[in-house]
Amino acid sequence: MKIILTGNPNVGKSVVFSKLCGYEAISSNYSGTTVDILIGKAKIGNCDCEIIDVPGVYSFEGESVAEKVASSIIKKGDYDLIINILDANSLERNLLFALELLSLRKPTIFLVNKYDIARNRGINIDFEKLSKILNVAVIPIIATIGWGFDVLENEIKNFSFKNKNYVSDVSIPPNTLDKWKMIGQIISKVEKIEHKHPTFLEKLEVLTTTPSMAIPFGIIVIIASFWIVRFIGEGLINNFFDPIFNNYYYPLIDKFRNLISSDLLKNIIFGKNPVAMEGFGIITTGIYVSFVVVLPYVFSFYIVLGFLEDIGYLPRLAVILDRFSHKIGLHGYSGIPLIMGLGCKVPGIFSLRILDSNRDKIIAASLMLLIAPCIPQTAMIISVLSKYSIIYTFLFFLYLFAVGIITSFILNKILKGSSSDLFIEIPPYHIPVLKNMLFKLKIRIIQFLKDAVPAVIGGIFLINILDILGFIERISLFFAPFFKNIFSLPPEISSIIAIGFLKKDVSITFLVPFNLSLIELMVSSFFLVTYLPCLASMMVLRKEIGNKNSFYVMCINFVVSLIFTFLFSILLKFFGV
């Protein structure tokens, strides 16, 4: 039996899903989009069910990519039963989509979730009456603790033995405004709201959305998240991933090195030299970059993000960032990828999918790649500049920030159209469920391993081929005079820059042996940070926003980088640094 789970966003659909299917599920991409759909298996009664978690929708009329995907799945009719989930706290709003579903005349069961929270907030719903009016099974549940699921199981059993009719015959008006009228009448019969003292979470909701408090609170949340991501990420690298790689993995695979006689093949697989980060071997550098450098940050990042998501803070953050974001051609939601990109670009780029228009994606991606050096890069820049006054470090980041703002300001003027307006639901706060957070984390890590790791390894293979063909040497020779004449940098460092995008943080430390002056150091670091995204982010970007758009973004980056590096070197000289 095939069951689809539907409902508005934020109704707790994924909790219901994992309660039904256990924590085994596969995430699959809906072809042609960036929307991922979870598919799981469950045994309910004696019946084997396939359960499909359809993206949240407010209405079939919805315009977002996720809503279009959901509508097409639901309207295709390729399933036996619809389980539609409604939020008891906003039953009225949820009923619009519910009525749209009923008019499809498919077997349907309604689950009204968050029954406990609604009760605490003084909302009383007469479920029996609602069921009679709509002629459909209505079951109150508390998905987080599994309350009400026995009733659901019974209904599904009844359904599979065909001894009850699950197709509603209530007549439903075709247009939205008439549906709202009908909903108004239903609500007046089934819902009573009594006044209660606000709960702690309700007080917190007010506190964190009232502008005077929300902005300082938002800044604290951003800084704290950033710090926690770094703390966990770095801790994992230094105490776990790096030692495992160096003490166990590398010595082990090194034993196989001599089994291969061809030098060429040996170089491609194991790298040219034994330092894991410099050799560019597929199973040395490739594994190191994917698992030791990026994975720990992706992991720590998703822990923090998952927490902020589940508690319901992200839409509030979007509201706070909205005004500023509009000035540079984005809406509030774009601030989220940007903040993520500060940790590591890879999850930042993944999160671009929350933006709907191509325009928003291009601006947000360009801005992210310019303005936000990832944590390892930031750390390297700070350490390289640390022997000079802290003013220069500050100046460096200020310049970077200014360049990002100027660029997206210009992009906003050049690109057609205007940034879409913010229009989002602000869900009530929820206490996150640990099991559910871990489930989501697992799905995301698997996705990272599936998407990013092969891309990094493939990229390293490509670099090897280019190197063998003498291409990289030619590029660095070609650019050497350019560095000398335009950026006033020693031509030797062009070789570092030619391969610097592979591991941008490390490439900055490669500058040290050249004994550069302060200006040279700042200028070349700036160029290294901005000119191209690192290999991992380049590959993920291509996957996430497509070949054409990622090509645009990289061109924008490269041109901006050339112009502003040049300007930076002039400015620094002019002010006599």
Place this chain on the structure above:
Amino acid sequence: MEKNLYDAPAAKLRVLKILGGSNLLKKLSVMGIYEGSLIEKKLGYKEGPVIVKVKNSEVAIGHSMSLKIIVKEEK
């Protein structure tokens, strides 16, 4: 008195008119904001989004969109 949602006070409001094309009307009506509907403005950010309560759930509406929604205070 008629005002746009951005300038309106934080109170219970009746939507009188929505100045926009069919796409905007559709987008808003799906969330329960249409001519004649009752909403409650919770708060607004200066030159930023307005947060309203509609059909018992809260929605943030961007600045330029909020200027297009004409409301009247509901006594």
